[in-house]
Amino acid sequence: MEDPLPSEPTLFGYWRSSAAYRVRIALNLKQIAARHVEIDLQAGGQKAGKYRAQNPAGLVPLWREPDGFTLAQSLAIIAYLDAAYPDPPLLPASLRQRAICLEIAYTIACDIHPLGNLRVGDKLLADYGAGPDTRAAWNRHWIAAGFGAIEARLKTSAGRHAVGNAISLADICLVPQVYNGRRYGLDLAAYPHISAADAAARELPAFADAAPERQPGAR
Numbered sequence: 001m002e003d004p005l006p007s008e009p010t011l012f013g014y015w016r017s018s019a020a021y022r023v024r025i026a027l028n029l030k031q032i033a034a035r036h037v038e039i040d041l042q043a044g045g046q047k048a049g050k051y052r053a054q055n056p057a058g059l060v061p062l063w064r065e066p067d068g069f070t071l072a073q074s075l076a077i078i079a080y081l082d083a084a085y086p087d088p089p090l091l092p093a094s095l096r097q098r099a100i101c102l103e104i105a106y107t108i109a110c111d112i113h114p115l116g117n118l119r120v121g122d123k124l125l126a127d128y129g130a131g132p133d134t135r136a137a138w139n140r141h142w143i144a145a146g147f148g149a150i151e152a153r154l155k156t157s158a159g160r161h162a163v164g165n166a167i168s169l170a171d172i173c174l175v176p177q178v179y180n181g182r183r184y185g186l187d188l189a190a191y192p193h194i195s196a197a198d199a200a201a202r203e204l205p206a207f208a209d210a211a212p213e214r215q216p217g218a219r
């Protein structure tokens with residue numbers, strides 16, 4: 001059994017960051033109180049000063065505890081919180097269902113999300129002159145590539161939620177990525193199982209309260 005976390009941990013995030021959105025959902029599901037600090041990605045706050053010193057990767061989210069312990073990478077933060085606060089569990093007990101949750105989470109976090117990141121868009125603009133429309137098309141392309149695989153998986157894995165009938169890490173990763181898909185104009189009609197899982201999860205207060213538009217920094 002892990003020691004309980006010290007009081008008043010901090011989540012450094014950004015209202016529209018889908019990786020921070022994942023962690024906000026996990027915190028809400030587990031009812032873990034944390035201070036939320038906004039790092040303005042549009043203003044480059046992730047790349048500079050005190051924040052960069054704490055997170056040399058120059059990305060959000062970052063989890064910090066009062067004794068100075070820090071952790072980057074949303075899936076590492078969520079796994080840590082899941083071990084420290086096992087209720088409710090974020091992975092199913094069944095070996096195969098657990099593996100399927102990870103498959104969906106990694107498809108999003110490893111194969112889709114990095115290609116749509118702000119710094120990738122900035123590089124496409126700086127080196128190849130890709131403007132907002134090209135960037136949106138680029139993002140739709142990579143989200144569609146991953147969603148094709150996830151939709152096929154959900155045909156057999158989904159119940160009320162992405163994997164069976166309980167909320168899991170798969171939903172925690174899926175909902176923020178669907179948000180990004182909508183943001184870039186992806187036609188979600190091609191993904192009925194993803195759309196159903198997204199809608200079912202967003203009905204829950206833990207997901208609704210974590211939504212970008214509900215964050216204090218939203219604009």
Ligand SMILES: N[C@@H](CCC(=O)N[C@@H](CS)C(=O)NCC(=O)O)C(=O)O
Nearest residue numbers: 017018019059060073074117118119
């Ligand atoms: N794999 C990382 C991704 C973190 C990440 O890329 N965060 C984005 C926001 S969603 C970011 O900070 N982007 C800033 C930039 O690209 O400069 C995680 O899951 O935490």
